Amino acid sequence: MNSMTLNKYQLIIMADDKQVVLERILQVTRYRGFLINGINAEVNTGNNVATITMSVSSERPISLLIDQINKLIDIKGVKVDNSEVQIKQHSA
Amino acid sequence: MKKLIEAESTEKIDFNNITIGIIMTESKTLTGGALLFEVLQEHGVQHVFGYPGGAIMPIYDALYDSDVKHFLCRHEQGAAFSAVGYARAAGTVGVCLATSGPGATNLITGLADALADSIPVVAITGQVPTAAMGSDAFQEIDIFGLSLACTKHSFQVTDINELEKVLHQAFEIALEGRHGPVLVDIPKDVQLAEVTQRLDKLSHLKNKVKLPLADISKALDLLTHAKQPILYVGGGVGMANAVEEVRDFAEKTGMPSVSTLKGLGAINPDNENYLGMLGMHGTKAANLAVQECDLLVVVGARFDDRVTGKLDEFAPNARIIHFDIDTAEINKRREADAAILGDLKGNLPLLSTELDIANWQEKLKQMSIDYAWRYDHPGDNIFAPAVLKTVSDLMPSNTCVTTDVGQHQMWSAQHMTFDDPSNFLTSGGMGTMGFGLPAAIGAQISRPHDTVIAVSGDGSIMMNVQELATIKRYQIPVKIVLIDNAKLGMVRQWQDLFFDGRLSETDLSDNPDFIMLATAFDIKSKLITQKSEVKAAVEEMLDHDGPYLLQVKIDAAENVWPLVPPNTANDKMMESV
Numbered sequence A: 001m002n003s004m005t006l007n008k009y010q011l012i013i014m015a016d017d018k019q020v021v022l023e024r025i026l027q028v029t030r031y032r033g034f035l036i037n038g039i040n041a042e043v044n045t046g047n048n049v050a051t052i053t054m055s056v057s058s059e060r061p062i063s064l065l066i067d068q069i070n071k072l073i074d075i076k077g078v079k080v081d082n083s084e085v086q087i088k089q090h091s092a
Numbered sequence B: 001m002k003k004l005i006e007a008e009s010t011e012k013i014d015f016n017n018i019t020i021g022i023i024m025t026e027s028k029t030l031t032g033g034a035l036l037f038e039v040l041q042e043h044g045v046q047h048v049f050g051y052p053g054g055a056i057m058p059i060y061d062a063l064y065d066s067d068v069k070h071f072l073c074r075h076e077q078g079a080a081f082s083a084v085g086y087a088r089a090a091g092t093v094g095v096c097l098a099t100s101g102p103g104a105t106n107l108i109t110g111l112a113d114a115l116a117d118s119i120p121v122v123a124i125t126g127q128v129p130t131a132a133m134g135s136d137a138f139q140e141i142d143i144f145g146l147s148l149a150c151t152k153h154s155f156q157v158t159d160i161n162e163l164e165k166v167l168h169q170a171f172e173i174a175l176e177g178r179h180g181p182v183l184v185d186i187p188k189d190v191q192l193a194e195v196t197q198r199l200d201k202l203s204h205l206k207n208k209v210k211l212p213l214a215d216i217s218k219a220l221d222l223l224t225h226a227k228q229p230i231l232y233v234g235g236g237v238g239m240a241n242a243v244e245e246v247r248d249f250a251e252k253t254g255m256p257s258v259s260t261l262k263g264l265g266a267i268n269p270d271n272e273n274y275l276g277m278l279g280m281h282g283t284k285a286a287n288l289a290v291q292e293c294d295l296l297v298v299v300g301a302r303f304d305d306r307v308t309g310k311l312d313e314f315a316p317n318a319r320i321i322h323f324d325i326d327t328a329e330i331n332k333r334r335e336a337d338a339a340i341l342g343d344l345k346g347n348l349p350l351l352s353t354e355l356d357i358a359n360w361q362e363k364l365k366q367m368s369i370d371y372a373w374r375y376d377h378p379g380d381n382i383f384a385p386a387v388l389k390t391v392s393d394l395m396p397s398n399t400c401v402t403t404d405v406g407q408h409q410m411w412s413a414q415h416m417t418f419d420d421p422s423n424f425l426t427s428g429g430m431g432t433m434g435f436g437l438p439a440a441i442g443a444q445i446s447r448p449h450d451t452v453i454a455v456s457g458d459g460s461i462m463m464n465v466q467e468l469a470t471i472k473r474y475q476i477p478v479k480i481v482l483i484d485n486a487k488l489g490m491v492r493q494w495q496d497l498f499f500d501g502r503l504s505e506t507d508l509s510d511n512p513d514f515i516m517l518a519t520a521f522d523i524k525s526k527l528i529t530q531k532s533e534v535k536a537a538v539e540e541m542l543d544h545d546g547p548y549l550l551q552v553k554i555d556a557a558e559n560v561w562p563l564v565p566p567n568t569a570n571d572k573m574m575e576s577v
Helices: A021-031 A062-071 B032-042 B054-063 B076-090 B102-116 B143-149 B160-175 B188-192 B216-225 B243-253 B284-292 B344-351 B358-370 B384-394 B407-415 B436-446 B460-474 B489-498 B514-520 B531-543
Strands: A002-016 A035-042 A049-058 A075-080 A085-091 B011-013 B024-031 B047-050 B069-072 B094-098 B121-127 B153-156 B181-187 B194-199 B208-210 B229-233 B257-259 B274-277 B295-299 B319-324 B338-341 B400-403 B452-457 B479-484 B524-528 B548-553
Touching: A002 A021, A002 A062, A021 A035, A021 A049, A021 A062, A021 B143, A049 A062, A062 A075, B024 B032, B032 B054, B032 B160, B032 B188, B032 B194, B047 B076, B047 B436, B054 B094, B054 B121, B054 B188, B069 B460, B076 B094, B076 B102, B076 B121, B076 B436, B076 B460, B094 B102, B102 B121, B102 B143, B102 B181, B121 B160, B121 B188, B143 B153, B143 B181, B153 B160, B160 B181, B160 B194, B181 B188, B216 B295, B216 B319, B216 B338, B216 B344, B229 B243, B229 B284, B243 B344, B257 B284, B274 B284, B274 B358, B274 B407, B284 B358, B295 B344, B319 B344, B384 B407, B384 B452, B384 B479, B384 B531, B400 B407, B400 B436, B407 B452, B407 B479, B407 B489, B436 B452, B436 B460, B452 B460, B460 B514, B479 B531, B514 B524, B514 B548, B524 B531, B531 B548
Parallel strands: B047 B069, B047 B094, B094 B121, B121 B181, B153 B181, B229 B257, B229 B295, B257 B274, B295 B319, B319 B338, B400 B452, B452 B479, B479 B548, B524 B548
Antiparallel strands: A002 A049, A002 A075, A002 A085, A035 A049, B011 B208, B024 B194
């Protein structure tokens, strides 16, 4: 049995409320090896600013994902909620 | 004591705010298609590569009246790679056009290649009319969705009044920071729609976000205490237009240097402390030096897996100073002891200082002599490394060489020398077979007075062989050196070495007659099979005014050496079996 330590993080993402900004974030998150555990997005509201709160988990450092999301053109900023939780998953 | 100067940090630009303060002015009525070409010309675009089709017909109609010169490629992938080659050879933005559906999807490999190698390309795609979008219309594909994974950014313009702003943004994004491809998808009705107001100017009021300043002091401390430093040079040097600064740094510090595939040409090949390429097919001296060094100064490189071999064992004793413009590359694969973000051209000279490393220099110089390439291959058959060295020795200065992907690519990297990164164009990150020929076409168009040589293999050239028609159409004087082993040579090599010699689908002995093929496209050609023919044939090729294909038959069993096997440390390279 292999054990894999997953760290769980809560991200708060501020973005320009542009077309497909949510898709861009989801694509980067999956590609960079993070599981999305939950998401709350306020997009296409006409306010010009989109707010996305996303719970993710991965054995990779969160800085990897933050840097990649920050590279997206429409992103204004990414914050990590400090209440970091570690969960363990076991796989055969 | 060296005075410390703060490094210039990179700044994230908010592209959505770049048009603050725009002044709209009345002007002549333009269609979306005509507006596109006006904006292209405002960005200095003289040449574009493309292929017409139904959903981009209004743009091609506008092209008819434009001063922009269009090169009709014979496949959209060829157009994309020609745009990449154009951009890389000239240090500018390459532009390609394609219609909707299959035209757009055919661009994808070229865009992915440009993303992997950080090449500024603007791709314009036609789209079905906005009213038809989402209805599975003829030649409709969600290229905007497909673009997410293979572009730096992408746009779909559904309002003619947004088109000009988006096009300006596309060029800014392609060139800002770490370069990359941008796609602009334009529905047919937007191409046909008319606009009477032009943006008078862009205010460039950018919302800048400061990134942390580098710790120059720490980097200087690491540098001055190092006994065995190595300068590790990547493709970012050329992108940053920092070749001169890197060469000055290498000279002043006397630091021995190694290069990635994409960094070749950045260090003057005559530099006495230059050790050549590192990594999977790097020189023995370069790999051993890096494994032994106590400090790696990384400039515009990213610890690619083909460079590091087994990452945990790469440069095990080295502290790291990492210069990069992309924050996401810092600590991505190897933690940096000092990270210096921003423009390499401005930042690297801050660390330039003389070092007392004579013993280390002498040791590595001796290693370079001990492990120098040998060309005394037995027999009469042609030895591919020797052919490429001959081409390199005979080609005029400032020749631009492109390659495809495979054994010939690695032999070119090992045995040819380049005096600038813009003179060696190869698909580094994506490793795309089919790159070399269309990239050479783009390079030749951007640099009409320089010699351009495409080194290809018999597998790779067939991937975009239709571009011979583009060469014929415009009489583009590209020289093609076709290294022919009638095999997918690199895959065959790996099957021999790592898959018990089970040669699965790598035999190409039924290739077409390449001489006849060249003749069909009015390209002068020659086949050589013996070592004694090489020099005269290369001279004849280089002396010929027009396009030329030199087919070089080599031994099918020839391997690329040395080779660091997968997941192995770089000091455990295989040299022959």
